[in-house]
Amino acid sequence: MKRINLAPVSFLALFFGGLFFSKMSVIFVLNEVITRFIRDAVLVLALVLPIIAGMGINFAIVVGAMCAQAGILFIIIAQINGIAGFVSAAFLGIGFSAAVGYLVGRCLNRVKGKEMIATIVIGMLANGVYQLVFLVGYGTVIPAHNREILLSTGKGVRSMVDLADYRNILDRIWVVELGDVTIPVFMVLLVLAFCSVVAYFVNTRIGQQIKAVGQDTDTAEVLGIDVNRIRITVMILSLAIACLGQMIYLQNIGMFSVYTAHGNSDIISAAAILAGGATIKEARVRHVILGVFLFHSLFIVSPQAGQHIFGNAALGEYFRSFVAYATITVALILNLGTRTVPPMQTKVKDQ
Amino acid sequence: MTSVLRLERISKSFGPYRVLKSVDLVVDAGEIHGLVGENGSGKTTLLNIIMGHPAIQESGGYSGDILLDGRRVEMKSPQDAIQAGLGMVHQEFALLPGLTAAQNIKLGRENLHPFARRLLGESLAYVDRARDRAEAGAILRRLGIELDTSIKCGNLAVNLKQYVELAREIGRSGLRVLILDEPTAALDREDAHRLMPLIQKLACQGIGIIFVSHRLEEVLEICHRITVLRDGEVVADLDQGDGDLNLDAVARAMIGRSVVEMKRKGNSPVGTVFMKFQDFAVDMPGEMIRNFSLEISQGEILGVAGLSGHGKLALGYGLMGAYPTRGRVLVDDRELDNTCSSKVLAKDICFLPDERRCSGLLLDRSLVENIVFTAAQHKHKFLRLHLGPLSMINWKSSREYARRSVEWFGIRCRDVYQQVGQLSGGNQQKVCLARAVALEPRVLVVAEPTRGVDIGAREAIFEALLRINQERGTTIICVSSDLADLKQICDRIVVMYEGEVFAELSSHSQDVEFSLALGGKRLADNAAS
Structure with missing residues (x-):
């Protein structure tokens, strides 16, 4: 008997409720959801491998996001424009992610079983380092090549940086209008390509080893798998995917608030994948796709719905964070409850 | 016959406690070598050393030499051991419950789609699940088991897990030595009996087999030679050819006295x-x-x-x-x-389940605490200051009771304050029983x-x-x-x-x-x- 996954079903119900109360048009919601799908899905995808490897939700994807931002900032400082700049920023960001991912992986190998809380704290620490580099370092240690983004005090990067050069640089490619619905075909394909790569990866020998490590580190070790190495690999991959995800996110937004853009990427992504039916022990690529659609459609309608029900516009933002945190909390409680599978017996065949 | 595995002067200490003292062991190709000893005599530690178990390295490694085909090898990790052609069937199973039987059996040597393999190399090639399932099924069939290999291992009954575990090891090419740690413990007599010819067949293929079992009749039935361990030392090396190999001789060597039924x-x-x-x-x-x-x-x-x-x-x-x-x-x-x-x-009414792991011992707690735990919680025994949930444990009477239990059940431990997790499996079993008896x-x-x-x-x-x-x-x-x-x-x-x-x-x-x-x-x- 297949267990019905409660999370996606309840999210669908909530969405229809929200849609009804918000009085928004379906077309508008659909356009918004597509935009958010291409903007956020890759970030969410970064969570899949750590969950399979038994490390829970990797809240350290904010670190990957910061790596992307650091990459972009350095490229802006070096004043490389257009697609070349974007691509080199991506490479730089991946380089940072690999280095940081290695360090995070090393840390997490020392706190097996408590990865989630560790990644939250690591994210906070990394935030401090990131701020130090660009708030203090730029103009002092890092030469202030680009004076446009320099604060008037002569050191530190301004808190808002315009990304006009890179805005929608990928989104613009191959856009199809279907009636009132706009579909950026290239971006949708790109996101799906990322999804397929991860899905493929899970079905390789390395993927099998990751699964084995996720099941039981002790047993995997005894079976001859280098558990620590696998976990570090997973961390590096996760941060690199998060980094690319944040690149896509930023070029879609087109504005870059240097010190806060990465802020909620972990929480929103975690909520999305959990809404899609993943648990902290099991995640599949389809949970990402489903989750992004479900969570963001609710995310779009909930402020309006809140406003119409309670007649207060200020409730809008409140509702969003309420939805995100409520998702995570409920999903964690639902998932952490022990679920024992009774042993099944197949008779031994008589010879 | 040539020796495939040779252990020379293997010693191992955990902190100040020497659990193995200069153990020698030789396994020939095609030989079934029995390894017997009481609970806590050092069998598991010896096997862990051979298989490069991480716990050995973490506690300071071992001394002595392991020779495989005459060459000195060092087992620093399970990868080393597996690479060298050693395989082990674990008593408590090393199966991954969330993977299917086929995935467990083929772990680390999955079939790959040849095109992807040429393009991306071994670790990044796509796994051919259908072939894995078929091959895993075929290996199990060789063991006389018909099983749907797409069932997750966590859902299998204990005896089937044992076969899957065995299938994983014998499915490997290049297997030189196979260690069977209590392979029949989870099987009933009938299944256990079925296993014996299979083990003999493996030996005929030139694989050296170390057979560990508490069922001495089995050991006597199929082993060519038997090494007996007592308190970390080899006390006897018995040969099937000597003629004086019988149950009593082995049992006497094991515990140092005759067993009175x-x-x-x-x-x-x-x-x-x-x-x-x-x-x-x-x-x-x-x-x-x-x-x-x-x-x-x-x-x-x-x-x-x-x-x-x-x-x-x-x-x-x-x-x-x-x-x-x-x-x-x-x-x-x-x-x-x-x-x-x-x-x-x-x-x-008190129940002691068959799976030790489900019996709920507090592994990082002492014998005393474990033995009196349930009785103190449910029967309000071993308490002083009876204040309901705020009562305090009466350590004096608990300690005395625990000492009596240790004597009664013959639990091998340093003292009643030793952590239960450090005891061998059989002794943990006795602690479970002592705890149940404390409930009266x-x-x-x-x-x-x-x-x-x-x-x-x-x-x-x-x-x-x-x-x-x-x-x-x-x-x-x-x-x-x-x-x-x-x-x-x-x-x-x-x-x-x-x-x-x-x-x-x-x-x-x-x-x-x-x-x-x-x-x-x-x-x-x-x-x-």
């Missing part, structure tokens, strides 16, 4: 019927009880026998409410509420009490069971797949067949009657046909 001093003081099972049914998958109706008298020792899958294990689990049940259990003519295990415990239950249901324990411990466990039965009048229901066990201590034995009580025999019944009953036949049927 526990004999019952007459029947138990059987009182009146106080417990009745009426149409009791337990919906435990694979071990379903359809109809169990039986009356149990105060102070008797009841044996429950049956092949695996016929429901004998479900009795205890059902009584404690671990699975849905139907029908009624009456205790003193009042219906037993088995919706929650604490309510059953409050009625002085009226009814004690034990499942497979002697699985995985050595012969000395087996007698100690029986002695303890008989003693609480004699002295305290405890009613004991003993579920076991080992008929010899049951015949040794039980007043009467019921045989389960297809979820129902099929026959009720006494401990004096003939073996043939038992084996017929286990297969669902009666003596009369057989005579008629």
